[in-house]
Amino acid sequence: xxxxxxxxxxxxxxxxxxxxxxxxxxxxxxxxxxxxxxxxxxxxxxxxxxxxxxxxxxxxxxxxxxxxxxxxxxxxxxxxxxxxxxxxxxxxxxxxxxxxxxxxxxxxxxxxxxxxxxxxxxxxxxxxxxxxxxxxxxxxxxxxxxxxxxxxxxxxxxxxxxxxxxxxxxxxxxxxxxxxxxxxxxxxxxxxxxxxxxxxxxxxxxxxxxxxxxxxxxxxxxxxxxxxxxxxxxxxxxxxxxxxxxxxxxxxxxxxxxxxxxxxxxxxxxxxxxxxxxxxxxxxxxxxxxxxxxxxxxxxxxxxxxxxxxxxxxxxxxxxxxxxxxxxxxxxxxxxxxxxxxxxxxxxxxxxxxxxxxxxxxxx
Numbered sequence: 001x002x003x004x005x006x007x008x009x010x011x012x013x014x015x016x017x018x019x020x021x022x023x024x025x026x027x028x029x030x031x032x033x034x035x036x037x038x039x040x041x042x043x044x045x046x047x048x049x050x051x052x053x054x055x056x057x058x059x060x061x062x063x064x065x066x067x068x069x070x071x072x073x074x075x076x077x078x079x080x081x082x083x084x085x086x087x088x089x090x091x092x093x094x095x096x097x098x099x100x101x102x103x104x105x106x107x108x109x110x111x112x113x114x115x116x117x118x119x120x121x122x123x124x125x126x127x128x129x130x131x132x133x134x135x136x137x138x139x140x141x142x143x144x145x146x147x148x149x150x151x152x153x154x155x156x157x158x159x160x161x162x163x164x165x166x167x168x169x170x171x172x173x174x175x176x177x178x179x180x181x182x183x184x185x186x187x188x189x190x191x192x193x194x195x196x197x198x199x200x201x202x203x204x205x206x207x208x209x210x211x212x213x214x215x216x217x218x219x220x221x222x223x224x225x226x227x228x229x230x231x232x233x234x235x236x237x238x239x240x241x242x243x244x245x246x247x248x249x250x251x252x253x254x255x256x257x258x259x260x261x262x263x264x265x266x267x268x269x270x271x272x273x274x275x276x277x278x279x280x281x282x283x284x285x286x287x288x289x290x291x292x293x294x295x296x297x298x299x300x301x302x303x304x305x306x307x308x309x310x311x312x313x314x315x316x317x318x319x320x321x322x323x324x325x326x327x328x329x330x331x332x333x334x335x336x337x338x339x340x341x342x343x344x345x346x347x348x349x350x351x352x353x354x355x356x357x358x359x360x361x362x363x364x
Contacts, residue, residue: 018039029058031055033052033053035051036053039066039067040066040072041065042064042076043063044064047079048079049074049081050081051081051084051086054084055083056083073086095132098132099132099133099136099137101121101122102133105118106118115141137312143284144283201249202239202243203252204216204218205255206232206236209266210266211266211349213230213231214262214263215239216258216259216262218255222277223258223262223275223277223331224277224278224280224327224328225239225242226327226330227329228266228329229349242327258275265331269335269357269361270298272297277328277331277332289322289332292333292336292337293332298361298362300338302337303320303323319337320346334348336358
């Protein structure tokens, strides 16, 4: 799992939006963070220069001059503002660097550092660090640590010759801690994970519903897959790809009741499903999927709105990826997410099925 902490390049079109003094003054009045780095302004009465987004008391227009760079402002005799620190990288970049440092500390530690230790290491207060970390990664420091530990364990088990070697390759100094952490991180024992799910029993059945073929599969924890499509064989292959070495069992007669309840959910998605689910994914994916389950039937949200709900306002693409990775159709209602303009798109089981589910929820 990777989250980019790098700032993207500023498009030329953005630069053009701040060429005239009128445009620059409007940006200063609006404290427009998008203009940061594109120009600077100085205040004659105070002798300082600032970023456009500076939160200092507004200056009078007659005292303000504009500069293409901080160096140009300093050559004109102005000193950096102590509040917005225009001589330093933008706040977002400085925060990203601190978060990246905290992530490295988490990755390098056998046991995740506590919140106070991490905050002190990067020079922020506990509360401020927690907020900044979540803003930049979409996750809390604790969730990041859990996800990184799971990744290290998975990589070690996939790459090393034995479980013992994987223990030390993934940063654990004792087998006891490794085995204690493995159920939450892997969803199974290390040896079963190493064997690609070998030994895990998954019951499944394929039936027909009004939207085509439907495959329902369950572990002993709950339903782990609800797949829709036109080709029953393709659905079975999809399940095999997800659990390549698990023991797939054609469900017995009593499993038909589970399948019938899932089919009922497809026919009337607003009724909900009270059966247990075995939800498998990264910490971030699970956050998105939980947010999806909290969207009431009959309502839709955009990818941008969903990103805001999980605390990652600029993460529309990331939440779209989490929606695409959802293997529990309808039960985790990613069909309730639409484009910003309200158009339907991006449903892994087909836009027609998405439209049909939404129409049913709307009572049409």
